[in-house]
Amino acid sequence: xxxxxxxxxxxxxxxxxxxxxxxxxxxxxxxxxxxxxxxxxxxxxxxxxxxxxxxxxxxxxxxxxxxxxxxxxxxxxxxxxxxxxxxxxxxxxxxxxxxxxxxxxxxxxxxxxxxxxxxxxxxxxxxxxxxxxxxxxxxxxxxxxxxxxxxxxxxxxxxxxxxxxxxxxxxxxxxxxxxxxxxxxxxxxxxxxxxxxxxxxxxxxxxxxxxxxxxxxxxxxxxxxxxxxxxxxxxxxxxxxxxxxxxxxxxxxxxxxxxxxxxxxxxxxxxxxxxxxxxxxxxxxxxxxxxxxxxxxxxxxxxxxxxxxxxxxxxxxxxxxxxxxxxxxxxxxxxxxxxxxxxxxxxxxxxxxxxxxxxxxxxxxxxxxxxxxxxxxxxxxxxxxxxxxxxxxxxxxxxxxxxxxxxxxxxxxxxxxxxxxxxxxxxxxxxxxxxxxxxxxxxxxxxxxxxxxxxxxxxxxx
Numbered sequence: 192x193x194x195x196x197x198x199x200x201x202x203x204x205x206x207x208x209x210x211x212x213x214x215x216x217x218x219x220x221x222x223x224x225x226x227x228x229x230x231x232x233x234x235x236x237x238x239x240x241x242x243x244x245x246x247x248x249x250x251x252x253x254x255x256x257x258x259x260x261x262x263x264x265x266x267x268x269x270x271x272x273x274x275x276x277x278x279x280x281x282x283x284x285x286x287x288x289x290x291x292x293x294x295x296x297x298x299x300x301x302x303x304x305x306x307x308x309x310x311x312x313x314x315x316x317x318x319x320x321x322x323x324x325x326x327x328x329x330x331x332x333x334x335x336x337x338x339x340x341x342x343x344x345x346x347x348x349x350x351x352x353x354x355x356x357x358x359x360x361x362x363x364x365x366x367x368x369x370x371x372x373x374x375x376x377x378x379x380x381x382x383x384x385x386x387x388x389x390x391x392x393x394x395x396x397x398x399x400x401x402x403x404x405x406x407x408x409x410x411x412x413x414x415x416x417x418x419x420x421x422x423x424x425x426x427x428x429x430x431x432x433x434x435x436x437x438x439x440x441x442x443x444x445x446x447x448x449x450x451x452x453x454x455x456x457x458x459x460x461x462x463x464x465x466x467x468x469x470x471x472x473x474x475x476x477x478x479x480x481x482x483x484x485x486x487x488x489x490x491x492x493x494x495x496x497x498x499x500x501x502x503x504x505x506x507x508x509x510x511x512x513x514x515x516x517x518x519x520x521x522x523x524x525x526x527x528x529x530x531x532x533x534x535x536x537x538x539x540x541x542x543x544x545x546x547x548x549x550x551x552x553x554x555x556x557x558x559x560x561x562x563x564x565x566x567x568x569x570x571x572x573x574x575x576x577x578x579x580x581x582x583x584x585x586x587x588x589x590x591x592x593x594x595x596x597x598x599x600x601x602x603x604x605x606x607x608x609x610x611x612x613x614x615x616x617x618x619x620x621x622x623x624x625x626x627x628x629x630x631x632x633x634x635x636x637x638x639x640x641x642x643x644x645x646x647x648x649x650x651x652x653x
Contacts, residue, residue, distance in 0.1 A: 264460060285297045
């Protein structure tokens with residue numbers, strides 16, 4: 192809300208109307224020891240003019256660097272029409288569509304989003320979105336453990352090639368619910384997860400599910416057919432974590448292996464959501480029809496009214512927190528309606544051919560960037576497996592130092608992998624989406640070459 196109109200007199204009048212003496216009295220059921228008290232460290236509020244001046248100054252200080260970082264948040268082109276439409280009042284202020292007769296537009300958007308996601312993933316059903324990709328994966332794992340009737344196991348194989356932030360988020364959500372996550376290592380040469388590594392990690396234990404990432408955190412393409420068949424051979428459900436842009440080129444989860452993945456999830460940010468200081472994002476979750484009763488969230492459906500006219504309604508709400516509370520399928524209480532609206536408009540504008548062109552351009556740009564950077568002595572690919580639109584590169588000097596120097600030249604040169612994957616040495620994850628031009632990539636190459644040369648000539652620290 193950009194403007195809060197309530198004066199102290201207004202607040203006093205409202206309190207008097209409900210018969211409460213003060214704001215504190217309104218919340219007197221909260222024990223005093225749990226209250227935060229005075230916010231002594233928070234300065235006095237600024238005026239609107241001062242706040243505007245401060246934010247403008249901070250925006251100027253940030254600059255407009257050229258971004259070569261991916262790692263789960265991607266700098267794609269967003270057509271102007273996407274947010275011009277999404278921020279119309281009808282969409283921007285729409286509430287949960289419990290009353291179908293008053294929410295046909297919102298329900299149709301959700302239905303179209305679901306239809307597009309099932310087309311991308313090759314699965315039967317989609318919910319109307321979740322908070323983000325990480326929590327969508329957590330929900331997929333909870334769903335798989337509930338739905339797998341072939342075993343009572345609560346063990347799930349989770350590859351180390353999964354995004355580190357996703358791994359942390361998933362552990363926070365599912366481990367307190369008694370689920371054991373078994374981490375699977377990756378091949379040091381290819382960056383892939385093999386069925387042999389699944390064998391070693393699983394041992395003789397029964398499994399509820401196996402998480403399969405495509406592409407994985409390093410941008411490497413996994414042998415998804417073999418991994419999916421391995422999961423099914425061990426009576427485990429196959430959970431696909433996928434990039435929706437990559438699905439415009441790659442085989443969908445529903446076609447993996449002999450039977451297809453059982454559940455697919457991921458982050459919808461690449462579909463019309465600009466980079467915005469960490470969010471908000473939207474997760475998607477799809478499944479086979481025989482698992483739909485375990486699908487968290489809501490499903491919008493299309494039907495005909497008594498006059499034979501098409502209409503939209505909420506078809507399924509397996510979550511039921513507002514009724515079942517602790518016994519509900521999920522604690523997800525909402526969907527990312529506005530972000531889903533943007534994603535739906537984005538996919539409708541681009542269409543299958545447009546999405547495929549974006550994916551092909553991303554792949555071509557990353558290959559071109561990696562080739563340019565590997566011309567610099569000491570720069571080489573970390574893995575030799577096939578990639579989609581980001582790649583891990585080993586550097587001839589500490590990655591943190593080189594990235595800091597690149598930032599001084601207004602270049603965000605990639606993600607330092609040292610903290611999450613120290614065994615890779617000095618390595619960065621670079622990404623070049625369809626937005627990156629040949630001139631920008633050449634500038635990155637030339638700047639990095641100069642920095643590396645300067646660094647190699649510097650005397651060693653004593």
